[in-house]
Amino acid sequence: MNVFVRELSRASLDSSPDRSPTKFVVEDNVGEGIHVHYRNVRFEMSIDDYRTFANELAAAAEEIDRGSR
Numbered sequence: 001m002n003v004f005v006r007e008l009s010r011a012s013l014d015s016s017p018d019r020s021p022t023k024f025v026v027e028d029n030v031g032e033g034i035h036v037h038y039r040n041v042r043f044e045m046s047i048d049d050y051r052t053f054a055n056e057l058a059a060a061a062e063e064i065d066r067g068s069r
Contacts, residue, residue, distance in 0.1 A: 034050035
């Protein structure tokens with residue numbers, strides 16, 4: 001555990017973005033990587049990183065489901 005933590009930034013965010021409030025798209029940029037678009041944000045990752053990301057999300061969803069029952 002870190003003894004020192006320095007906050008780099010803080011801001012209030014609008015709960016509904018101006019553009020693309022319902023957008024969710026996963027794109028395979030063949031030969032380059034994967035882009036995940038969520039609202040106004042685009043996450044870029046390699047295919048290996050995307051596989052790890054997707055597996056971790058699936059595992060988290062299973063944990064949440066187990067805790068909800």
